[in-house]
Amino acid sequence: MAYTVQRPKLKWWEQLYLPALFSGMRVTLGHMVRNLLGKTKVTMQYPEEKWDSHLPDHYRGAPALVTDEHDRERCVACQLCEFICPPRAITIHPEEIPSDDKWAKVEKRPFSFDIDMIRCIYCGLCEEVCPEQAIYLRKDYAITGTSRAEMVHDKAKLYAIGGKRVGLVNKWNELK
Amino acid sequence: MDWPLIIAALIKIVVFVFFVTLPLVAMSVWAERRVSAAMQDRVGPNRVGPFGLLQAVADGIKFLLKEDFTPAHVRKGYFWLAPALTMVPALLTSAVLPFGSRLFGEKMVIADLDVGPLFVFAIASLTVYGIVLAGWASNSKYPFLGGVRATSQMISYEISLGLSVVPLIMIYGELNLGRIVQEQAVNGWTLLPLWGEGLSVKGFLLAIPMFISFIIFTTSMFAETNRLPFDLPECETELVAGYHTEYSSMKFALFFLGEYAAMIIGSGLAVTLFLGGWSLPFGWLAPSGPDAEVPWWHGVIHIGAYFAKVIGFILFFIVVRWTLPRFRYDQLMRLGWVFFFEIALFNVILTAFLLMWLK
Numbered sequence: 081m082a083y084t085v086q087r088p089k090l091k092w093w094e095q096l097y098l099p100a101l102f103s104g105m106r107v108t109l110g111h112m113v114r115n116l117l118g119k120t121k122v123t124m125q126y127p128e129e130k131w132d133s134h135l136p137d138h139y140r141g142a143p144a145l146v147t148d149e150h151d152r153e154r155c156v157a158c159q160l161c162e163f164i165c166p167p168r169a170i171t172i173h174p175e176e177i178p179s180d181d182k183w184a185k186v187e188k189r190p191f192s193f194d195i196d197m198i199r200c201i202y203c204g205l206c207e208e209v210c211p212e213q214a215i216y217l218r219k220d221y222a223i224t225g226t227s228r229a230e231m232v233h234d235k236a237k238l239y240a241i242g243g244k245r246v247g248l249v250n251k252w253n254e255l256k
Numbered sequence: 257m258d259w260p261l262i263i264a265a266l267i268k269i270v271v272f273v274f275f276v277t278l279p280l281v282a283m284s285v286w287a288e289r290r291v292s293a294a295m296q297d298r299v300g301p302n303r304v305g306p307f308g309l310l311q312a313v314a315d316g317i318k319f320l321l322k323e324d325f326t327p328a329h330v331r332k333g334y335f336w337l338a339p340a341l342t343m344v345p346a347l348l349t350s351a352v353l354p355f356g357s358r359l360f361g362e363k364m365v366i367a368d369l370d371v372g373p374l375f376v377f378a379i380a381s382l383t384v385y386g387i388v389l390a391g392w393a394s395n396s397k398y399p400f401l402g403g404v405r406a407t408s409q410m411i412s413y414e415i416s417l418g419l420s421v422v423p424l425i426m427i428y429g430e431l432n433l434g435r436i437v438q439e440q441a442v443n444g445w446t447l448l449p450l451w452g453e454g455l456s457v458k459g460f461l462l463a464i465p466m467f468i469s470f471i472i473f474t475t476s477m478f479a480e481t482n483r484l485p486f487d488l489p490e491c492e493t494e495l496v497a498g499y500h501t502e503y504s505s506m507k508f509a510l511f512f513l514g515e516y517a518a519m520i521i522g523s524g525l526a527v528t529l530f531l532g533g534w535s536l537p538f539g540w541l542a543p544s545g546p547d548a549e550v551p552w553w554h555g556v557i558h559i560g561a562y563f564a565k566v567i568g569f570i571l572f573f574i575v576v577r578w579t580l581p582r583f584r585y586d587q588l589m590r591l592g593w594v595f596f597f598e599i600a601l602f603n604v605i606l607t608a609f610l611l612m613w614l615k
Contacts, residue, residue: 098471104579112294112575123299 132219139149140204140217142240143195145235148250150184153239154214157190161206161215168207169199186252193235213248268366274354281516282312282444282561284570291571291580302566304591315509322505328602330502334393339503339510342386346517347350349376353524354434356559357441357543358550364534364559365434372433373421377414380480383518384410387489387499390511394418394502402499406489407584412592413479417599420472423607424529431577433528434546441535441542446470448532451539458614465607470530472600477522479592481515484577488585504584523569531569534562 093099114120124131147153157174177184177190206215215221224232233241272356286301286309293300298374301308326335349366352372356364369375384407424446430434440446444454446466453459489499500511527533535542541557550558583591 101576103576108295108575108579111297112291115294115297120297122297125299183615 085235098240135219139219139221140202141196141219141221142202142217142223142233142241143200143206143215144218144236144241145193145215146203146213146245147239148248149244149246151244153189153250154212155190155193156186156212156214157193158211159186160209160211163199164209166203167194167199167201170194171196171202183252190235193236193238194231197225197231197233210228212251216240216242216245234248264362265366268358269351270362272350276355277347277350277517278519279522280566281513282316283567284516284520284574285312285315285512287571288574288577292477295575295578304458304538314523319505324505324507327502329403331393331395331397334389335502336507338386338393339507339514340386341389342383343510343514343517344380345386346514346521349379349521350524352376352433352518353521353528354437354533355524355562357438359559360552360557361549363434364555368432368434370432371600372436373425373525373529374431375400376436376521380521381414382520383480383514386514387504391489391499394499396502399499399501402489402501404438406499409479409482409486409488409592412589412614413476414597416472416514416592416600417476417480419597419604420469420476420527422600423469423522425582426501426607426611427462427466427593433533436534437490437528437535438543438546440532442539442544444538445532445535445547446530456500461610461614462607465603465610466530468548468599468603470526472596472603473530476596477526478573481518481522483515483519483559485580485583487577487582488588518568519573523566523573524562527565527569531565533565534555535559536561542603562601582601 092197105170111120111170141171145155157172159172162168162170162172171194173191177186177189185193202217202221204217207217221239264336279528288302290308290312301311304310304314326332351366352365352369354365354368358364387406387410388403391399391401391406394400396404397546424436425431427446428439443452444450444459447463449455449459449463478484482489500508501510535558541554543554
């Protein structure tokens, strides 16, 4: 459908451009006065003010692994998150769970699970794709370190950040 | 060898360039960032020093420590020459602006030339060369386009700049900037003839062409310094960074400083010609003649008045930059050649008729 752009015929004093300048300046100077009087509050003075206490629920922070209520690590080293991670920040080496273990029927667990936080882009795709609901994005965003080695979160650190999460689906129970 | 004169001139040059103009450039960078932030509902730099006043110092240190990279594909001679050619004429033109009346008997102008505005226009035209060379020597698309646009824009608006000052010279009868300001101190500013001999029918009638002249002069000054709404040569949305894309650290800092120095000098010239320079309104504390004895505290107040007016004008530059959208290239050229040229010519003829009729 054709859309006709309205081009109004300007009177001679409007074509001078100065009235447009002054009305524009009224808008910008109004904003400036309001800002200088402290009535506009958009900018957060970080680090004096932080919004950690009222982050939205869907906020994507650093990824972490969780254990379930039986203290079993939920991750089964399927490596789906490793393959879907866009910057390839996750590196997993799977290992076999020995047959005399209580959870031997799960068969796989990660020997090592490294997330390179310098590469992580906090997209949340690993959380979406995980079939075991084992990896979640937490609410912390200020991940810092003094060397590249320090910025790689290994399995211990990931479980330390994640902690225990109850109330999830338990796929590996005695009935199955 | 007139040693006292040389030493006095050297002291004035060092003080005025290094302790006044360059700090004023740093101040105007800070003011631009804070005022533009205020107009856009944000805060601007407020971490370095109280209210972010030392941000310019931090930027200067950053520029000093950054790698000054010369790409392999540039023409080295012109690449190195261009930033200097942009900065130096801006500082040179400050030699004729009177920034006070007299202080301890010493005239507060570095060079009391009898051809003030002519000198300013001649030297200010050299900044075009800096931009053109920067665009050409960079040997890549975006700077080339920026440089070419800058050339045509600055040439177009130089004509109206010169023509808009002609009625002023016709009215005052001389080109010496110090004497023009003296005239305005006693007989009313060019735009506000509200005291002395200006408060008359002649004064008010002549204020009409002066007002037109002021508008053309200010707009052409915006175009000459490549400030919005005429900032096609360096616009960020169209041309990456325009003519200074390939420049890093100190050379970029020189371009940046050159632009702000040109803005300050342009404001200084507009204040001198149209708003009475260093004089106070209503003829307060005005010296009776160009060689009159001025007490030292009058001199200090005059210097303060000059800088207050220049700072006000710089704030006007900043507010206009963040209020108006950019002109399209054909609109810009049309404005310069079709509208301003004709209006400036008409203004000259109008002033001539008025002067003849009011004799």
